[in-house]
Amino acid sequence: MDHLKAINQKARRIQAHVGAPVAANDGTADAPASAAASDPDALDVVGLESRQGPHIPLGCSLVFAPGWEVDSTGGTAGLCQPVERDLFDCHLACFWPAHVPDQLNHAPDWTGKCAAAQKDWRKIDLIFP
Amino acid sequence: MKPLTIQAPAALAAVLLMAAAGQAQEAEETTGIPVTDQLVIDTCVRCHAVDDDGMMTRVSYMRKTPEGWQQSIRRMVTLNEVELEPEIARDIVRYLSDHHGIAPEELRPARFEVERRLIDWSYEASHEGDEDVDRVCSSCHSMGRVVTQRRTREEWDLLMATHRGYYPLSDTQGFRRFGPPAPDATDTRHPMDKAVAELSGKFPLTTAEWSSWSATMRPPRLAGTWALKGHDPGRGPIYGTVEITEDADAANFTTRVRYGYARTGEQVEREGRAIVYTGYQWRGRSFVGGDEDTSLREVMMVERGWNEINGRWFAGAYDEFGPDVTLLRADGPVVLGLHPVALRSGDSGTVTVHGVNLPTGLGAADLDLGPGVEVVSVTRSDSEVVAAQVTASGDAAAGARDVFLAGRPVPGQLTVYETVDRILVTPEAGMSRLGGGAFPKGYAQFEATAYSNGPDGEPETDDDLDLGFVDVEWSMEEYSAVFDDDDIGYVGTLGADGLFDPALDGPNPDRQGLRNNVGDVWTVATWRGPDGEEVRGRAHLIVTVPLYMRWEPWRVQMVPGVPRRTSDTGSER
Numbered sequence: 261m262d263h264l265k266a267i268n269q270k271a272r273r274i275q276a277h278v279g280a281p282v283a284a285n286d287g288t289a290d291a292p293a294s295a296a297a298s299d300p301d302a303l304d305v306v307g308l309e310s311r312q313g314p315h316i317p318l319g320c321s322l323v324f325a326p327g328w329e330v331d332s333t334g335g336t337a338g339l340c341q342p343v344e345r346d347l348f349d350c351h352l353a354c355f356w357p358a359h360v361p362d363q364l365n366h367a368p369d370w371t372g373k374c375a376a377a378q379k380d381w382r383k384i385d386l387i388f389p
Numbered sequence: 390m391k392p393l394t395i396q397a398p399a400a401l402a403a404v405l406l407m408a409a410a411g412q413a414q415e416a417e418e419t420t421g422i423p424v425t426d427q428l429v430i431d432t433c434v435r436c437h438a439v440d441d442d443g444m445m446t447r448v449s450y451m452r453k454t455p456e457g458w459q460q461s462i463r464r465m466v467t468l469n470e471v472e473l474e475p476e477i478a479r480d481i482v483r484y485l486s487d488h489h490g491i492a493p494e495e496l497r498p499a500r501f502e503v504e505r506r507l508i509d510w511s512y513e514a515s516h517e518g519d520e521d522v523d524r525v526c527s528s529c530h531s532m533g534r535v536v537t538q539r540r541t542r543e544e545w546d547l548l549m550a551t552h553r554g555y556y557p558l559s560d561t562q563g564f565r566r567f568g569p570p571a572p573d574a575t576d577t578r579h580p581m582d583k584a585v586a587e588l589s590g591k592f593p594l595t596t597a598e599w600s601s602w603s604a605t606m607r608p609p610r611l612a613g614t615w616a617l618k619g620h621d622p623g624r625g626p627i628y629g630t631v632e633i634t635e636d637a638d639a640a641n642f643t644t645r646v647r648y649g650y651a652r653t654g655e656q657v658e659r660e661g662r663a664i665v666y667t668g669y670q671w672r673g674r675s676f677v678g679g680d681e682d683t684s685l686r687e688v689m690m691v692e693r694g695w696n697e698i699n700g701r702w703f704a705g706a707y708d709e710f711g712p713d714v715t716l717l718r719a720d721g722p723v724v725l726g727l728h729p730v731a732l733r734s735g736d737s738g739t740v741t742v743h744g745v746n747l748p749t750g751l752g753a754a755d756l757d758l759g760p761g762v763e764v765v766s767v768t769r770s771d772s773e774v775v776a777a778q779v780t781a782s783g784d785a786a787a788g789a790r791d792v793f794l795a796g797r798p799v800p801g802q803l804t805v806y807e808t809v810d811r812i813l814v815t816p817e818a819g820m821s822r823l824g825g826g827a828f829p830k831g832y833a834q835f836e837a838t839a840y841s842n843g844p845d846g847e848p849e850t851d852d853d854l855d856l857g858f859v860d861v862e863w864s865m866e867e868y869s870a871v872f873d874d875d876d877i878g879y880v881g882t883l884g885a886d887g888l889f890d891p892a893l894d895g896p897n898p899d900r901q902g903l904r905n906n907v908g909d910v911w912t913v914a915t916w917r918g919p920d921g922e923e924v925r926g927r928a929h930l931i932v933t934v935p936l937y938m939r940w941e942p943w944r945v946q947m948v949p950g951v952p953r954r955t956s957d958t959g960s961e962r
């Protein structure tokens with residue numbers, strides 16, 4: 261982004277933001293998973309780039325839109341947060357069937373001990389179907 | 390109500406169809422596996438009828454791993470009100486795993502599933518699978534669960550039906566079209582139809598692998614001394630021995646395990662028990678001094694020939710800790726490996742060769758480390774370790790050298806290098822889960838490996854030299870996913886040993902929008918050389934939400950806190 265000049269507040273904010281990692285990466289040799297210090301792309305905000313996002317191992321993990329562990333960009337910034345806020349929706353509507361117990365078969369009383377998960381989240385049980 | 394009428398040709402067609410279906414059914418049934426165990430019949434017959442040929446509905450038409458059968462039995466208990474004594478359940482799992490199991494060749498491509506590895510794996514690449522079929526299944530769970538099963542076509546159909554019955558919304562989650570077919574698509578079948586056709590073709594009940602394996606299958610004879618070599622992520626190579634004792638009927642085994650960490654010399658002793666299912670699937674558990682907190686589950690494959698057993702031993706709420714292990718039968722001398730695996734040209738240091746039943750009293754002339762590497766003296770030579778003072782000459786050519794000890798080849802090589810040019814942090818993509826409040830923590834262990842660019846001086850080319858595990862300084866950096874990203878202040882801490890300890894689960898009132906302590910960060914390894922040079926590498930870490938339902942056949946420890954790791958004997962934590 262060196263060839264761009266910030267002309268408004270938002271652009272200056274971007275410039276200020278991406279300026280920070282420059283110092284941190286300076287004079288270092290990074291692993292292939294990371295961008296080299298001399299790579300101008302390394303100055304960008306990673307999550308906003310159009311290039312390929314972070315790689316998530318899919319062998320044993322579970323990833324699906326809008327995402328349980330990660331969002332569609334492969335990060336956590338876009339997850340529904342806090343998870344407790346919509347957890348019971350998942351329970352009622354079985355939205356993440358393999359991650360959250362369903363009320364139909366596996367854990368009909370799962371929400372019995374807490375009326376509002378945001379407050380009573382410590383009472384949520386771990387279910388072994 | 391209008392009476393239902395069928396015109397004659399249609400009725401005839403219907404009868405013919407039914408007859409054809411009957412024939413198909415008959416042909417299908419003859420391909421089943423008869424259930425001959427009276428305990429299984431008595432326990433399951435209440436719901437699963439047995440015909441004159443010994444074919445039991447559903448059970449006769451599928452084959453699975455011990456974990457698969459255990460999961461089925463658990464489901465019968467939790468959802469179908471089956472009452473079972475644990476002893477009987479164990480016997481049933483053993484019978485079904487042995488007689489309705491899967492062959493070694495069938496399990497091998499998907500062993501990550503039973504070994505609980507978080508790895509890169511693709512159904513498309515591994516099994517030339519269809520992308521739509523992958524999506525139908527892995528929208529909710531790993532494809533590993535699918536490809537470790539074998540079923541008849543009717544059974545794959547029934548499996549889909551079972552999912553729709555138990556998870557009605559699977560129709561909208563996974564069993565659906567993800568967008569319209571491409572305009573030029575020749576195959577416009579529904580993904581579910583594709584899945585049944587593909588899975589019954591790729592993973593049928595009757596296979597050459599299984600007929601071959603079931604003909605030769607028997608309890609393996611494993612009693613004796615075995616040499617152990619392995620790698621414990623974050624802690625480096627381990628070497629030792631395992632004494633395996635068979636019980637009277639050769640069906641159960643007890644183990645005495647002793648191994649040491651090559652880097653630190655720390656010694657570990659464990660005692661365990663194991664069962665071998667299907668003639669090759671080792672499932673064991675071992676402890677340090679009987680302490681439950683030190684439990685490691687052992688999932689290994691006994692290789693044909695009964696001279697090698699390999700797999701993974703693991704612990705942790707998400708099975709995230711534990712070494713990869715290989716056992717080699719040690720009737721005679723076994724050389725296992727050396728440590729360290731790299732030496733800088735011009736440097737001197739200690740190299741240790743590890744093994745079992747090694748000849749003792751060896752001298753410098755017995756250890757051959759290759760051109761340019763001089764063995765100055767042997768400082769220790771017993772049956773398990775040979776330690777030598779060595780010097781790499783300043784003009785030794787960079788490259789890996791074969792190593793020989795008393796005329797025997799030593800697995801692995803000693804690499805002479807000039808500079809450390811790059812640090813690789815593994816796993817390159819890690820995942821940790823918040824916990825410690827209501828749910829157990831999911832830790833993430835990182836480790837650093839050094840590489841030299843090799844003679845061509847270019848990184849990531851074929852002549853790069855792997856210099857093995859190195860000690861580094863660990864730190865974290867923000868992974869900027871949004872403006873003013875501040876995850877690093879919340880997600881947790883990265884210890885000096887590369888172990889990431891996630892923060893507390895639950896909403897965080899100090900965070901905007903009560904966000905959980907989730908986030909993305911870089912884990913950064915900084916290696917410092919003897920001349921003050923620095924080389925850094927980094928990996929992406931996702932710290933995410935807990936799982937609220939667990940499908941593993943075992944219960945995870947619910948006590949929040951740091952689990953005792955593989956080698957912990959109480960002195961470190």
